[in-house]
Amino acid sequence: MIRFIARRLLSLALTLLIASVIIFLALEVVPGDPASVMLGVNAQADTVAALKEELGLNVAKPVRYLNWVTGMLTGDFGISYTYRTPVRDMIADRMVISFPLALYALLLSTLIAFPAGIIAATKRGAVADLSVMGTTQLGIAIPNFWFAMILVSLFAIKLQWFSAGGFPGWEAGFGAGIKALTLPAIALALPQASILARVMRSSLLDTLGEDFIRTARAKGLTARQALWHHALRNALIPVLTIIGLQFSFLLAGAIIVENVFYLPGLGRLIFQGITQRDLIVVESVVMLLVFAVVMVTFLVDIAYAAVDPRLRRRM
């Protein structure tokens, strides 16, 4: 097991290294430099040169790359070109929105998907199953930004129960923070719940057809007992994989929903960073997201191996 973990750690480090090179190179070839963007159309050439010098943009690229990577290892992500504040602080500010939002959406999605998936699987072919399958088909097909706008026009404009967007900050109280994240979380959760419910259903159906369920029923358990004590636990493995993937997706993929609700999260930070050519911010946030995805995968791998010793050799 220790050798297995060591091997996985090594490949994790390599993945991160390669990712950092790709991210840096990809963003360095993007046309446009932050100094020109900041100074606009009337700036004189010497002014742009002075600002480039001040921002440290004249340093050679390999040196900039090394500074960036070694800085990140010590937790120093550099200084944003446009905002002139430490990137680490900016990320931390955005993280307190994006992380709870992803968690909230994941929670909602799981709360919807589990009952829906279980009902659909146990009532296979019945009205309940068909309506779950139909609704989830719709949930996957609806783009989440469009769903977000529908939520806004209903709950914010018509009923005025919620704000149309924005975030008051956690210092305004936990309730106020959660309230501001509710509509975005629902918008994000719907497609995820639909996918998860379908995975839950098919996984449970597979398990219910296995021999050990028949054995369980044969020894006198009711269908319900067999489901709770034997089937569900076994059906959960693929479901957990999907949940792990969904979490990284929700953390990184909320850009559009964050824009619809004008939430100052990580997605919007990336979006602003790209338009202003604040490359160091974009590079660092993307790197952080890569790190999150890789870590989740790593933990899922470890969890599998712990559960199922056969996997240790295969990976």
Add this chain to the structure above:
Amino acid sequence: MFRRFSAVLFGLTISAMAISGGAQAAQTDITIGMQLEPPNLDPTAGAAAAIDEVVYANVFEGLTRFGSDGSVKPALAESWEISDDGLTYTFKLQSGITFHDGSEFNAEDVKFSLDRSRAENSTNAQKQLFDSIDTIEVTDPETVVITLSAPNGALLFNLAWGDAIVMSPDTFDMAKTAPVGTGPFKFSRWVQGDRIELEKNPDYWGTAAKLDKVTFKFISEPTAAFAALMAGDVDAFPVYPAPENLAQFEADPRFSVVVGSTEGETILSTNNKQAPFDNKQVRQAVAHAINRQEIIDGAMFGYGTPIGTHFAPHHPAYKDFTADSAYDVEKAKALLKEAGFENGFKTTLKLPPPSYARRGGEIIAAQLRQIGIEAEISNLEWAQWLEQVFRGKDFGLTIVSHTEPMDIGIYAKPDYYFQYDNKDFQQLISDLALETDEERRTAMLQQAQEVIAGDYVNGYLFQLAKTGVANAKIEGLWENSPTQANDMTEVFWND
């Protein structure tokens, strides 16, 4: 188990709803929506309009300032005297002014700020404003003498820009994130990505602000801006990004729609050095192929004033030259034929992100097709546009709104991206800089307008309108936009 889950969910929703609903007292705070967030709050260190839209006249002031009608008014300078040769300006400062941190304002601060902006290593985006200044001297704590190397009729105008505001040498390095100025509002806090809050400065030297608190909220999505206004999260959107919704707001008694003018001349910018646009007949043909009204109606939903030269129609010196480039397809075809392009030609049309460019570009491409010009559209981000078009000069045509006030002088720079090189015009503009007599200045400005209209340097399309939406109870917002600012001093709730 299910019951417990759903109980948790229900509880969450209920607790979330319970928090809604707020107090309804006489309002002294306001939330202003803006599409772009400023990158920093130092107007002397960046060209972003959003910086001035938050701090100009609210937090920071200069020697002079713009009024809502675009006139130049005294600000930190109470009065001034100009020597007969036009070279020496003696500014008498207001007395008893303090910065927001309590420190005293005096003439040394003026000298420091202006010297910093015109210094060799300055990163001021409008450094050219200070070009004519030779020395700045402090004769006593309330008097500053600016000596010019040559007379400059535009000096007082230049000093009114946000890029010429006055900061203290002790706090200037904080301006990017926590500005300290002399204005009627103090900076209170900035939640990056979300909002900036200002509060009333109780010790303001001039007429005190009527509001206690101003919040600027940043909403980039036009649909989100609409929702925020409708839901009452934002009280006013002075530069509302989606003209297609304006009719809906106009029909709603809760809102008032304010249509004013800006300093933005929107033009079909033409690369005067790239063939075939180096041929005046070709440029003239393009000008006659353009149907301005169709562009204003189609791209701007009817908001905008046609222009025939690079000058703001609301300016007293404006002359209407739209007839010289009236929409006339036959004439345009004839001109192209004369120029040797009977079968038309291909060119590029590079469009920056604003909707006037993207929507206008589609319409112009269709109009040019009528006379055989195939304009291949490419959509660029601002950073790409600056790199390829503005610095690289790699374009045939582009659409952009030149939002700086009184910027006809850019036609005198042969290196400027549209590369118009006319020695007579350059002479005219340098003569204009030296002229201080108002009447002669007006005549010269009109001559300048005529020259660039007659040379068909660019396709002059329309003056960008400022379309704002505000709660009907709000009074005192600027209708026009002589500079990109949201002066909140006079704003109040009338309920």
